[in-house]
Amino acid sequence: MIALIKYNGGNVSSVQNALTRLNIQSVVTDDPEVIIKADKVIFPGVGEASSTMKVLKERGLDLLIPSLKQPVLGICLGMQLMCGDNEEGNTKGMGIFNTGVKRFPPQELVPHMGWNTISDLKSPLFSGIEEGSDVYFVHSYYCGQADATISVCDYILPFSASLQKDNFFAVQFHPEKSGQTGSRILNNFIQL
Numbered sequence: 001m002i003a004l005i006k007y008n009g010g011n012v013s014s015v016q017n018a019l020t021r022l023n024i025q026s027v028v029t030d031d032p033e034v035i036i037k038a039d040k041v042i043f044p045g046v047g048e049a050s051s052t053m054k055v056l057k058e059r060g061l062d063l064l065i066p067s068l069k070q071p072v073l074g075i076c077l078g079m080q081l082m083c084g085d086n087e088e089g090n091t092k093g094m095g096i097f098n099t100g101v102k103r104f105p106p107q108e109l110v111p112h113m114g115w116n117t118i119s120d121l122k123s124p125l126f127s128g129i130e131e132g133s134d135v136y137f138v139h140s141y142y143c144g145q146a147d148a149t150i151s152v153c154d155y156i157l158p159f160s161a162s163l164q165k166d167n168f169f170a171v172q173f174h175p176e177k178s179g180q181t182g183s184r185i186l187n188n189f190i191q192l
Contacts, residue, residue, distance in 0.1 A: 001025060001026070001037075001038050001039055002019060002024060002025065002026040002027070002038060002039065002040050002041070002190065003026070003027055003029055003034055003035045003038035003041045003042070004026050004027065004028045004029070004041075004042050004044060005029070005030065005035065005041065005042070005043045005044070005061065005065070005078075006028045006029055006030040007030060007052060007055045007056055007059070008055055009044070009046060009047040009052055009055075009077065010045075010046030010047055011044045011045060011046040011075070011076070011174070011176070012028055012044050013028075014174075014176045015042060015044040015075065015176045017176070018175070018176035018182070018186060019186065019190075021183070022186060022187055024186075024187075024190055026042070030059050030061065032060065032061075032064050035061075035064060036064075036068070038070065039070060040070055040072070040073070040189065040190060040192070041065075041068055041071070041072045041073070042072075042075065042189075043065060043072060043073065043074045043075065043078035043081075043082070044075045044076070044078055044176075045074070045075055045077025045078035045079070045080070045081065046076060046077060046138075047077055048088065048089060049077065049081060049086045049088035049089050049093075049101070049141070050088065050089025050090070050091045051089070053081060053091050053092070056081070062094055065082070065094060066082075066094050066095070066096050068167070069167060070167060071167050071168075071169065071189065071192045072167060072168050072169065073169045073170065073171070073189050074168070074169070074170035074171070075170070075171055075174060075176075076139060076171075076172060076173070076174060078170065079143060079162075079163065079170035079171060079172050080093065080101045080139075080141060080143060081093045081094060082094050082096040082097055082163075082168065082170050083095070083096070083097045083100060083101050083143050083163075084097070084098065084099065084100050084101075085101070086100065086101035086141065087100075087101060087102050087103050087141060088101065088103070088140075088141050096168050097143070097146060097148050097163045097165055097170065098146055098147065098148065099144045099145070099146035099148070099149075099160065099163070100144055101141050101142065101143055101144075102141060102142060102144065103140060103141050104140060104141070104142055104155070104156050104157075105156065109156060111138055111139055111140040112137050112138070112139055112140070112142075112155045112156075113137065113138045113139075114136070114137065115134045115135070115136055115137075116134065116135070116137055116153050116154075116155055116173075117132045117134055117135075117153065118132075118133060118134075118135055118151040118152065118153050118161045118162070118173070119131050119132055119151065119152055120149075120150075120151055120152045121150065121151050122149075122150040122151070123150040123151075123162070123164050123169070124188060124192060125150065125162065125164065125169055125171075125185060125188050125189060125192075126150070126151065126185065127184075127188050128184055128188070129181060129184060129185065129188075133181045134178075134181065135161075135171075135173035135174075135175070135178040135181055135182060135185075136173055136177040136178045136179075136182070137153070137155070137172060137173045137174070138174065139172060142155075142159035142160070142172065143159060143160040143163065143172060144160065145158065145159065145160050146160065148160075148165045149162070149163060150162050150163060150164045151171075153172070153173075159172070160172065161173060169189060171185070
């Protein structure tokens with residue numbers, strides 16, 4: 001069973017619909033017992049960092065997520081909150097990944113919205129995905145490159161399009177909106 005973390009943020013239903021198209025059952029939950037027992041966990045995200053982190057703390061999810069042992073996939077804001085310090089709302093993330101989150105300069109060029117390529121693919125998450133494949137982004141903040149970087153995108157500057165450390169995976173782009181490439185990435189995650 002796949003658990004989608006519920007925290008009153010956006011995009012959970014889009015991710016669940018993408019999984020349904022892949023014939024993968026999932027449940028949307030903030031129940032720690034359900035999350036701990038899940039085979040895989042997805043932490044989707046659309047929203048603002050500080051308000052989302054506040055909800056996670058109120059539910060104890062800020063401590064639960066980093067303690068999980070099964071594969072976990074953060075998406076967009078989910079990825080950013082799995083990192084360290086975040087310039088959006090001066091937010092302290094969960095620190096799973098050793099990189100910070102910064103706002104793209106200059107502000108008139110943000111958000112980064114639309115299709116862009118990913119390269120330097122370094123994980124089973126990208127099995128069957130070609131270098132330079134296009135995926136769909138919508139974000140104004142980016143995660144810097146780090147030892148955990150498993151793909152890179154270049155918009156204004158190069159940034160981590162995805163990260164991996166141990167059982168934790170994260171993508172800045174939206175696989176649920178990235179056509180066949182995104183579906184393959186989600187299926188690869190489910191097969192880990």
